[in-house]
Amino acid sequence: xxxxxxxxxxxxxxxxxxxxxxxxxxxxxxxxxxxxxxxxxxxxxxxxxxxxxxxxxxxxxxxxxxxxxxxxxxxxxxxxxxxxxxxxxxxxxxxxxxxxxxxxxxxxxxxxxxxxxxxxxxxxxxxxxxxxxxxxxxxxxxxxxxxxxxxxxxxxxxxx
Amino acid sequence: xxxxxxxxxxxxxxxxxxxxxxxxxxxxxxxxxxxxxxxxxxxxxxxxxxxxxxxxxxxxxxxxxxxxxxxxxxxxxxxxxxxxxxxxxxxxxxxxxxxxxxxxxxxxxxxxxxxxxxxxxxxxxxxxxxxxxxxxxxxxxxxxxxxxxxxxxxxxxxxxxxxxxxxxxxxxxxxxxxxxxxxxxxxxxxxxxxxxxxxxxxxxxxxxxxxxxxxxxxxxxxxxxxxxxxxxxxxxxxxxxxxxxxxxxxxxxxxxxxxxxxxxxxxxxxxxxxxxxxxxxxxxxxxxxxxxxxxxxxxxxxxxxxxxxxxxxxxxxxxxxxxxxxxxxxxxxxxxxxxxxxxxxxxxxxxxxxxxxxxxxxxxxxxxxxxxxxxxxxxxxxxxxxxxxxxxxxxxxxxxxxxxxxxxxxxxxxxxxxxxxxxxxxxxxxxxxxxxxxxxxxxxxxxxxxxxxxxxxxxxxxxxxxxxxxxxxxxxxxxxxxxxxxxxxxxxxxxxxxxxxxxxxxxxxxxxxxxxxxxxxxxxxxxxxxxxxxxxxxxxxxxxxxxxxxxxxxxxxxxxxxxxxxxxxxxxxxxxxxxxxxxxxxxxxxxxxxxxxxxxxxxxxxxxxxxxxxxxxxxxxxxxxxxxxxxxxxxxxxxxxxxxxxxxxxxxxxxxxxxxxxxxxxxxxxxxxxxxxxxxxxxxxxxxxxxxxxxxxxxxxxxxxxxxxxxxxxxxxxxxxxxxxxxxxxxxxxxxxxxxxxxxxxxxxxxxxxxxxxxxxxxxxxxxxxxxxxxxxxxxxxx
Numbered sequence: 039x040x041x042x043x044x045x046x047x048x049x050x051x052x053x054x055x056x057x058x059x060x061x062x063x064x065x066x067x068x069x070x071x072x073x074x075x076x077x078x079x080x081x082x083x084x085x086x087x088x089x090x091x092x093x094x095x096x097x098x099x100x101x102x103x104x105x106x107x108x109x110x111x112x113x114x115x116x117x118x119x120x121x122x123x124x125x126x127x128x129x130x131x132x133x134x135x136x137x138x139x140x141x142x143x144x145x146x147x148x149x150x151x152x153x154x155x156x157x158x159x160x161x162x163x164x165x166x167x168x169x170x171x172x173x174x175x176x177x178x179x180x181x182x183x184x185x186x187x188x189x190x191x192x193x194x195x196x197x198x
Numbered sequence: 199x200x201x202x203x204x205x206x207x208x209x210x211x212x213x214x215x216x217x218x219x220x221x222x223x224x225x226x227x228x229x230x231x232x233x234x235x236x237x238x239x240x241x242x243x244x245x246x247x248x249x250x251x252x253x254x255x256x257x258x259x260x261x262x263x264x265x266x267x268x269x270x271x272x273x274x275x276x277x278x279x280x281x282x283x284x285x286x287x288x289x290x291x292x293x294x295x296x297x298x299x300x301x302x303x304x305x306x307x308x309x310x311x312x313x314x315x316x317x318x319x320x321x322x323x324x325x326x327x328x329x330x331x332x333x334x335x336x337x338x339x340x341x342x343x344x345x346x347x348x349x350x351x352x353x354x355x356x357x358x359x360x361x362x363x364x365x366x367x368x369x370x371x372x373x374x375x376x377x378x379x380x381x382x383x384x385x386x387x388x389x390x391x392x393x394x395x396x397x398x399x400x401x402x403x404x405x406x407x408x409x410x411x412x413x414x415x416x417x418x419x420x421x422x423x424x425x426x427x428x429x430x431x432x433x434x435x436x437x438x439x440x441x442x443x444x445x446x447x448x449x450x451x452x453x454x455x456x457x458x459x460x461x462x463x464x465x466x467x468x469x470x471x472x473x474x475x476x477x478x479x480x481x482x483x484x485x486x487x488x489x490x491x492x493x494x495x496x497x498x499x500x501x502x503x504x505x506x507x508x509x510x511x512x513x514x515x516x517x518x519x520x521x522x523x524x525x526x527x528x529x530x531x532x533x534x535x536x537x538x539x540x541x542x543x544x545x546x547x548x549x550x551x552x553x554x555x556x557x558x559x560x561x562x563x564x565x566x567x568x569x570x571x572x573x574x575x576x577x578x579x580x581x582x583x584x585x586x587x588x589x590x591x592x593x594x595x596x597x598x599x600x601x602x603x604x605x606x607x608x609x610x611x612x613x614x615x616x617x618x619x620x621x622x623x624x625x626x627x628x629x630x631x632x633x634x635x636x637x638x639x640x641x642x643x644x645x646x647x648x649x650x651x652x653x654x655x656x657x658x659x660x661x662x663x664x665x666x667x668x669x670x671x672x673x674x675x676x677x678x679x680x681x682x683x684x685x686x687x688x689x690x691x692x693x694x695x696x697x698x699x700x701x702x703x704x705x706x707x708x709x710x711x712x713x714x715x716x717x718x719x720x721x722x723x724x725x726x727x728x729x730x731x732x733x734x735x736x737x738x739x740x741x742x743x744x745x746x747x748x749x750x751x752x753x754x755x756x757x758x759x760x761x762x763x764x765x766x767x768x769x770x771x772x773x774x775x776x777x778x779x780x781x782x783x784x785x786x787x788x789x790x791x792x793x794x795x796x797x798x799x800x801x802x803x804x805x806x807x808x809x810x811x812x813x814x815x816x817x818x819x820x821x822x823x824x825x826x827x828x829x830x831x832x833x834x835x836x837x838x839x840x841x842x843x844x845x846x847x848x849x850x851x852x853x854x855x856x857x858x859x860x861x862x863x864x865x866x867x868x869x870x871x872x873x874x875x876x877x878x879x880x881x882x883x884x885x886x887x888x889x890x891x892x893x894x895x896x897x898x899x900x901x902x903x904x905x906x907x908x909x910x911x912x913x914x915x916x917x918x919x920x921x922x923x924x925x926x927x928x929x930x931x932x933x934x935x936x937x938x939x940x941x942x943x944x945x946x947x948x949x950x951x952x953x954x955x956x957x958x959x960x961x962x963x964x965x966x967x968x969x970x971x972x973x974x975x976x977x978x979x980x981x
């Protein structure tokens with residue numbers, strides 16, 4: 039079947055098998071490898087992307103379900119060469135180690151800040167509870183998201 | 199300093215093995231056994247071979263012809279690459295398919311027909327030695343039982359003497375259940391054999407690229423110089439990516455057979471069912487003491503469940519790894535341990551999961567035994583520990599089992615943890631709560647408060663070559679440091695990062711010695727063609743071993759730079775003084791040369807002093823003189839819901855001493871992560887099996903990892919006791935928190951329940967049962 043999906047603002051049209059998972063469509067068909075495949079059960083969240091602005095687990099979403107819709111991945115988080123405050127926050131507060139869960143974690147974090155620009159710690163912890171991290175113990179991820187909340191405007195001259 | 203590596207990770211530009219895509223690359227999948235123990239009667243692959251997108255189907259019988267059906271494990275046992283005679287655990291590799299795409303490869307697995315004759319499975323290690331137990335390893339010649347080894351350490355006679363005269367003896371049985379490292383990235387590889395040049399390039403998820411290369415050479419009979427192992431970004435390792443898995447070897451076979459690059463990536467179920475597990479120690483401990491609480495001796499018998507193949511990554515001379523540093527952090531004269539290892543119908547076990555070779559189990563044992571003793575003596579566990587901790591003046595300290603602890607100030611660390619916790623106030627609060635709970639009309643849903651302590655000492659940084667090797671490969675690590683003409687440097691390391699931040703930390707080590715800014719020092723690792731030989735990253739050995747190599751290399755550069763600077767400044771080396779990054783003439787700071795200027799001179803036509811050939815580089819192999827011994831004191835405060843058994847960690851205080859901290863931010867991050875892993879083991883993680891050997895934890899829906907909701911906000915502290923034999927005094931910290939935290943959490947839960955012992959993990963159901971006096975064996979979820 040043919041699908042037409044707007045990914046990070048760009049129209050992508052492709053002939054796919056109906057059973058193709060969105061995570062594989064993004065990674066293999068489009069070469070957007072920032073979205074990671076960590077489990078097959080929606081538990082780890084490494085594959086979190088946005089479907090029409092809502093975070094979803096792309097390992098349990100069919101690419102066909104995104105037909106005619108808009109997808110945003112980690113590659114689309116940075117705008118005009120400037121890191122999103124969430125990305126900057128993860129650097130500033132050491133919110134990552136191996137980096138494997140990081141893209142999905144940041145997509146969840148950005149979605150939270152879009153609907154709640156000043157979340158408290160409990161809200162942040164709940165918002166990322168569908169994203170597993172085996173390296174950080176979550177402490178610095180929480181701090182990173184708080185940093186981002188406090189620096190909501192994109193940083194000029196970002197360090198990375 | 200912020201991490202250099204983050205710039206790519208936050209953009210989704212990390213480059214993991216599954217991101218490697220080569221022109222013409224094929225995909226592959228492994229058919230795995232549904233049985234824990236079964237004879238293979240026949241395998242019919244014809245339907246799979248007829249699939250239009252399938253390029254090759256491989257079975258164990260075909261590998262036998264290539265002499266590739268079996269390969270060595272890291273413990274000198276053998277493991278089937280693909281099962282030939284029978285399967286010995288659920289999830290074992292049975293057949294392999296290479297196809298044009300991953301979906302077709304998995305489709306083809308469904309077309310393979312395997313006729314199995316099921317055999318009774320041995321799941322319980324305690325029954326593995328029964329006279330009528332089925333023999334699991336009948337492939338090994340002369341094998342009449344399931345015992346792998348009996349091994350002991352310490353002085354049994356001295357221990358018996360102490361125990362027979364002791365005023366108090368406490369004994370306890372405990373299980374450290376089977377758990378899984380579960381890195382977020384599963385294992386995988388891309389193998390590409392160039393038939394013209396004969397060169398094999400292997401991208402793979404490994405913590406030890408050089409050791410892997412040597413083993414591929416030995417297994418596949420390929421010339422080692424024609425193998426390049428590249429481990430790009432690795433999505434966490436935790437010991438899971440030390441061993442060589444059949445999938446890696448199969449991707450090489452696939453590339454040889456098809457002539458194309460072949461990718462193999464396991465899915466999460468495969469990762470949880472078939473790659474190395476950790477722990478699985480059934481321990482019997484006995485502790486002897488005086489009535490006043492002075493510990494006199496400890497003896498232990500362990501039954502170690504290694505699964506169907508002994509694949510433990512540990513130094514050859516120590517079958518049970520460093521378990522024999524089980525005497526812990528305390529001063530007593532007598533200790534003895536015996537470890538009996540057995541085969542069972544489970545996947546390979548005993549991987550060094552965030553653990554320096556079984557020290558996690560050792561620390562759990564001693565910290566539980568000491569707490570049991572405190573319970574028996576009705577003594578505060580902090581007071582009992584303080585009474586027995588090694589004193590600073592006893593270092594270097596020779597343990598009862600012959601290990602020389604390098605340095606430490608243990609009482610200071612425990613006092614610091616108690617200070618941060620407000621220990622006296624916590625105990626007062628607990629006493630008040632307990633008093634209120636006994637009053638008439640008390641609310642039965644009031645949480646039970648528990649306070650748990652642990653103190654740990656680890657031996658890390660394996661290790662001295664004369665004592666430690668894996669499969670005959672000594673554990674020294676190399677490094678090469680080059681300062682280029684323009685004063686930019688490159689450091690090439692044998693160890694591999696899996697998220698620890700090596701690119702930052704190692705640049706800082708070099709910067710600290712030679713004064714170049716860390717931004718100007720590029721760290722290269724994870725590529726055997728471009729780095730010197732070494733055994734890789736596990737057992738917290740990177741900073742203690744490779745960090746020392748880097749510091750020594752940098753010092754050699756500094757010394758060489760001094761000779762070149764003296765020639766350039768036309769003075770003698772004795773006339774030069776060092777300030778950060780620069781040699782200058784004593785008494786005249788205006789006359790000097792920076793490292794960058796010296797580097798240019800070293801590569802120039804300037805005439806250099808005799809013996810200096812030019813260039814500014816150094817190559818070092820560091821053979822550590824001893825292990826390093828980081829330590830720490832942890833305190834956990836929990837609230838247990840008496841009606842549901844739910845455990846809430848209210849506070850967790852961790853004081854670590856890993857010597858000087860190169861990058862405090864990275865050290866804290868490592869501790870945070872390790873605490874979460876330890877919390878997971880104490881409260882939720884267990885790979886359980888039913889009596890037929892069915893793995894009951896094959897996905898993240900069943901094998902639970904801690905989320906942001908279960909983890910508290912960690913409270914960290916530190917003391918600093920440098921290692922006297924490490925060039926910059928550092929001890930390593932990668933695993934400390936995972937070693938130290940499980941006993942703290944368990945001690946806290948049991949303190950809340952006011953019982954002496956029950957086995958982790960304390961899931962709500964298990965805690966509730968323990969409250970009712972009905973403990974359940976955690977390794978067997980179904981009674």
